[in-house]
Amino acid sequence: MSEILLQATAVAKHFGGIKALRDVSLAIGRGEIYGLIGPNGAGKTTFFNCLTGLYVPDGGGFTFAGAPLLADAPHRAAARGIARTFQNIRLFANMTALENVMVGRHVRTRAGVFGAILQNAATRAEEAAIRQKAIDLLHYVRIEDRADDLAKNLSYGDQRRLEIARALASEPQLLCLDEPAAGMNATETEGLRDLIDGIRRDGTTILLIEHDVKLVMGLCDRVAVLDYGALVIEDVPAVVQKDQRVIEAYLGA
Amino acid sequence: MDIFLQQIINGLVQGSIYALVALGYTMVYGIMGLINFAHGEVVMIGTLVTISVVGLLVKLGVPLALAGVAGLLAAVAVCMALGWSLERIAYRPLRNAPRLTPLITAIGMSIILQNLAMMIWGRNYLTFPKLLPQVDFEFAGANFTAVQVIIVLVSALTMGGLLLLVYRTKLGMAMRATSQNLQVASLMGVNINRVIAAAFVIGSALGALAGVMVGTYYEIAHYQMGFMLGLKAFTAAVLGGIGNLAGAMLGGILLGLIEALGAGYIGDLTGGFLGSHYQDIFAFVVLIVVLMFKPSGLFGEKTGDRA
Amino acid sequence: MKKALSAPNLIIFGVLMFAFVVLQLGLFPGNYPMKLTILYLLALCALFGLGMSFRQHLAGKLLIAAVLVVLPFVSATAGQAWVRILDFAILYAFLALGLNIVVGLAGLLDLGYVAFYAVGAYTWALLASPHFGLHLPFWVILPTGALVACCFGVLLGSPTLKLRGDYLAIVTLGFGEIVRIFMNNLNAPINITNGPQGITLIDPVAIGGFKFSGATQIFGYTLSGPQKYYFLLLVLAILVVIINQRLQNSRIGRAWQAIREDEVAAKAVGINTRNLKLLAFAMGASFGGMAGGVFAAMQGFVSPESFSLNESIMILAMVVLGGMGHIPGVILGAVLLSILPEVLRYGVGPLQTQLFGKMLVDPESLRLLVFGLALVLVMRFKPAGLWPSPERQRELVEGRTEVKP
Missing domain, CATH: 3.40.50.300 (P-loop containing nucleotide triphosphate hydrolases)
Incomplete structure (x- = not known):
């Protein structure tokens, strides 16, 4: 080892x-x-x-x-580099597959409220990068053709794959x-x-x-x-x- | 000391009424996760029906005591029918709707019932008939009346009966099973529709009883009386841990006591800065503080994150 | 182009306008200029619906803009009261969009939203009225009101946001009541809010030397107070729409939606749910505060009566009835629910006299009855709201049973 x-x-x-x-x-x-x-x-x-x-x-x-x-807050574990999936799949059901993976980028990105409202260059660049990375990950787990479907409408196997892609998004x-x-x-x-x-x-x-x-x-x-x-x-x-x-x-x- | 005891008695009476109304909220919530905002209006209609029935019977020469009993029975019957129809017409079609949909329906029903009541009974305050003779007692410097004693006793008996129903009968078992898990209960052969209807009907009957008590106690009634009463009772249900019967009872009593003691002492406590017109604040301040430390209410089940 | 949107759009506006016409004819039998106004309004609504159905294109946007600019002038021909009703419709849209961030995006059920509206209104009233003798300018008070409301939001949110949905609902409801009771009673021993009488003679909005109350002559046309406020509110509302839209499609907005969908999973992907919920609360509160400020200035008068629980419920109803989480739906809900009671107010009584020759039922209570009935019926037949987002629409078609936790 x-x-x-x-x-x-x-x-x-x-x-x-x-x-x-x-x-x-x-x-x-x-x-x-x-x-x-x-x-x-x-x-x-x-x-x-x-x-x-x-x-x-x-x-x-x-x-x-x-x-x-x-061991105080789950979001810190994710920031440290631990990602997980759940036994009974827990996706963001009413968001698209792509959005699910984009949420997964949360800990590795920074844009805040003001960036979102002002849409400055940095925010736009980051947003584009998030999207690109998410698309790449959907390709990686081979469900890129389901990108715009709501997570809950994916087949069981695809949901598993999507959950893995979301976890991988936090690198x-x-x-x-x-x-x-x-x-x-x-x-x-x-x-x-x-x-x-x-x-x-x-x-x-x-x-x-x-x-x-x-x-x-x-x-x-x-x-x-x-x-x-x-x-x-x-x-x-x-x-x-x-x-x-x-x-x-x-x-x- | 006598003020203290006096306020305890007042609080117990008010608390018993809150508890009865709170049970209606908590039963429905426990089984189907719905805040039945219209429940306060059911209570109001119970009070107003009693006034009409008693007034009519007395005019027809029926003795007051008999008319009172008839009024109570009529109120219970009307409210049970109302509760049943509410569920059947307004809520049942929405079982699978998004979470907030039935809440808005409940608000809509509340507005409808209030205004129907206003059309029937008018805008003015109505006098509630004196059903019980005025008998005063004195105990350790505190005064209380027969009405107060009867309210507390009847509430206690009714709540005891409800507990028996829920823990000793087949219907009660079905209700408890349904509140644990609606889908599973239904798979095990529980008739969900019947259980939910039963929760509404029983809750409404308790509400009618509470309505008659409010009328007897304050001797006055109004088409808007259900709103604040319902709000307080719901607060009591949450305080005790919503969905939990014993929690609703204790929450109600506790809220009554807190309000009464708070109103009696707030002037002294704040050096006269806040007066007794802040009474209505207590319910909510206590609620917020309790939930900060016990997020599921005093007796609610702890629902942690399940992964 | 989203074709599916155009049909319900037009139908809704058509039905609204039909009701409008029927009731108005009841009110003004034989009043021809009035009927002309209604005809114009009907045409405007149809144009608006048309514009909305291809709002992705420039032509659609221009059409919508044109309708919005002309609207207050057409309404004015029926009386300034109708312009004021329009003003309030926009103000409510503003409020509803603020609440939409909290309820629609982050999924936090807030039943005490009016508290923040009240805080904003009183902040304005205290800083720009003879009550304390302060008369601060517009661009100082508006942000101050938003900030104070925001602080109240954080104050309420920080201890309570770990509560589950319905517990949070009742706590926010209680908070709303607490704020109202304090406004009612903080006239003694030190007179801060002037109690139930409220605060009067509040300064109107004024930017530079330009006052928004009273009539002004512009290009030979007389612009009334309500008309000026209409444009101010319109600008503010458009800003809020843009902010809502940008937030919704941002990293923060996605995190909010993730929390709404599954809080545990949101935590697991690294979202600090507590902070983000607080942020949603604070944002919503700020918008409420701003709307409250404009309300105080527009009315020139505030009292606790305007901030009852009913008001909170009404704003929530706008969000849910319109289509939670969907910006056009929320606006539709706000406009309908703020105009409908007014239309009923002017229509119900006279219509009765016309039909039956006398007043059968108290018009005020009939008005509310119809309103309650409308809420129940819409929820019965459009459970996701009148105009839900396309995704939610799909969800309902597929049918989903919610499982209690």
Whole structure:
């Protein structure tokens, strides 16, 4: 493993009496595709929410790109270079696909109210750049022909792709994908695998939560398994697949 | 001490009325997420119907007590019918409309009801018949009347009955299920239309009762009386945590107490700078302060960000 | 060219004008100059509708501009009262567009918008009337009013904007009431607002030596006070339209719409939702404050009565009825809802006498009844408003069930 991009140290989160995360520690290297798997309710999404600032952890914390990640506001996580998608797709339904990606540029652009009202040269240039970048990203995820359709009118697979494009618009160092293959058919999953692989090759580290074990094992460099909020194992797919505890967790011992 | 006790009693009475009206708001909101702005007008119509029915019966020689009961029953019946029609005619067609659409409809219905009432009952203040004999009590230096005692008792009994209905009957279970998740409840075989209609009808019946209480207490009624009363009651529902029955009851009582105590003491508290004509401010100031610290009201469920 | 827009456009204006004619004929039977006015107005509206249907082209814009310039002169032939009604229609359009930023773009339900209007009006009244003996010039007071209203917006917004939709609605409503109650009572112990009597003798708008009240001779034509205000308001309203439009298609506007659509997702893409909501609130409040200032100057008189909750509800109704988030729709809503009650005021009574020979129902309450009925019916048959944005129109065709959170 090369340089560590994200280090989670003893992250804990509980809801009332339920311990959703029990001191989870793991490290993701720059340039990796890192898989996070586990049965339903194992705490994968909770981990995501802590990482992206939607939840404040009750213990532990994250170090990202060498500096601690303050778990106070989600918008800061995005500014630091962490982008995410959601398990149950969350697009801006009544905005067009293009606008969705343009919103994704928010943290990397500056224009304010006065710029918008006065339409000065800098604002116009920035706006044009936002639009161009968004169009490029739609091409990148291959849904450029749906640019002017409302997000909610896109097919399921295209919505997944749009959400990834929106996340990529913030030029993240770490892209967190929450079950991107859920509900996809075999062809769509294959396309998604290529897309994720391509994103990694273009230099973005990926954290992947996924139920499709085949996809995870085929795609990821390393895999961590969560069960009842605790980390069971963190290793290369070949080792994880053979681990007795993982097999038990999945089969429900 | 006697002022304090006096204001507590006044607050309890006013609060019981708020609570009854607040229940109508909270039931409808809990089930379908709609602020039924016209609910205050339903209460107003309850009061005015009672005046007409009692007046007519007394003129026909019916004893006052009997006429009073008939008036109350008539008010409840009329309001239930009104609540049912409101839902059926105005709101049901809008179930799938954008969120603000039914709100504007509710505002429109409120304007319509107010002006219909004005056409029927006129612009002037009407005297509410004295249904109960004037009996005064004294307790620890505070005065209170039989009317006040009865208002508090009847409210308490009615609210108890409502809780029984909601937690002990099949209809109540259907209502609770629907307020948790309308779609799922419908999939589980709950007749959504019936549940929503029931919420409107029950809420309106409580409103009618509250209307009669307001009339008995203040002995006066007017076609615009529903507006402020509705506003305060809605505030009470939000204060308690909208959608929550117990919250509406406690919110109502609390609001009544706060207003009464506030009005009694504001002069002293501000060194005479603010007088009791600021009474109406309390409801809103308390509301804002409470929501700042408890964004879902005092007893509301916490709805966090779900990702 | 958006062809779909032209038809509803023309129909709406046609229906409005039909109602106008029917009611007016009821009011002025056998009054021929009056009928001529109506005929002209009808033609103007049709031209306006035509202009709107190809407003992307220069010719359409010119046509619209021509209609707007001629309108106050044609209306004046029926009496200056009708010019004043036009003035108020534009003022309400101004207000509704301000509220549209808050409700339509950012999706924050504000039921106390009139508070900011009131703050603006009182700021003007206090800085330009004999009440404190201050008479500051126009270009000082207008921004001051906007700024003060803006501060009130931030003051209200900062503690409350984390509230969910309907909780925010009731808090803003409460805030509106608080402001009104203070205006009503701040005449003692120190007389600031002069209580329920309100403040009188407020200076009119004056730019340089040019006063907007009273008549002026220009090029041999007498321009009345209301007509001058019409043009002032028109300029301000056009500015607000441009600002609205530019904001809507900007980085900030997109962020607002993202918050409206899905706040959690908006946070996740890096939008500081709290600050942006506050910004929307402050912007809306500033516009409200500005409108309030012009209102005070135009009326020469303010009192708490003008700023009741009903007024807030009315402005919200304009936004929703017209077509939330869609600028032409919001303007349409404002114009219709401000003119309709006036038309009814002048029409309902006389029409009754004509039809039945006597007054059957109190005209004032019949007027409001019809108004309420109009709200209910429009929402029943056009749930997204009379003129929603094309996207929203599509949404309704497809039918969408809203799931409660």
